[in-house]
Amino acid sequence: MDDAHPQPPAADGGRRRPDATQRAEALKERIYVTFTSLAVVIAVERSGTHASVGGAATTLVLTVLGTLLAVLVSDLLAHMVREEALPDRAEIRHLLWVSLGSLSVVVLPLVLLGAAALGLLGLDVALRTISVVLVLTLVLVTLLAVRRLRVRLGVKVGALVGIALLGVAVLVVELAVH
Template identity: 45%
Template sequence: MNTQNPAPDQDELEKSAERLKERVYVTFTALAVLLALSMHADTETPGRAALTLFITVLGVLLASFCADLVAHTVVHQHLPGRADLRHMIKVGTGALGAVTLPLLLIGAAGLGLFGLPAALKVGQVVLVVTLGALAFIALRRVQLPLLQRVLLVAALVAVGTLAVALELVAHLF
């Protein structure tokens, strides 16, 4: 008798992919916000930085929810039912987890445990590492050769790192 969990069906895989995609989008959005805030950290307060990050991410999630709502209606020719709405909300609220640690770091800066510039920099590192962890977790059971999975994880981390580098270069001009 097989005691292992059965392989997820296609519908579950697609729902999981949607959650992953949204989490990656939010992580990149948060990374961009932290980078922008870092450029002006000396004139920023932890409270305003946290509010900026939260409002921006919330705006992206609301925009994504609206896009999903319209896309669902176009594809299925009707408004989503309760189960589909619940899934759309779950995707968005789950993606909020991507900003939890950066918000906690900014909060710690607000408490005076360290400076806001340090909190923003550490938050950026956390988000780049998060991108790699998301890719690793998502790809661990994919039937690809190990080298290809490692390259995909490295590519996601490289894009996150490139985003940081581009923001730093843009600030020089």
């Protein structure tokens, strides 16, 4: 994988390079968490006068953890149905690596909420900044996904622009709904 994301442990405890399917699973999970986080942050921002830094952080963390647990359980069940067996240790470690690695998506948003808690930023500024950071995260995750593809540069750029537009569309829809 790349240097920014840890590799899943091998069955013998050492490191092994994840295959394309495993990398795709990790990137897919980060997309889920990023979109979920974006929706939560916008909803908290739109709640306006009822929003607090602690409430925003708690809502974000609980929503992300809930999302990751839901995906982990669904992956476990899908594995059992597909393989007609429980996952072995290596497969469980991989599933946990994918889920726990996705928590990296909310590190910067939580840092920004921490800055708001310290009075360095207003909560409204922190939430708007987090929304922008999350859209940029979508673009970064897409960049990681397409950088090794053997397709024309135009296709890669198109994917990046498309994801950025989708992220902005989520912002627009969320703002219009609230």
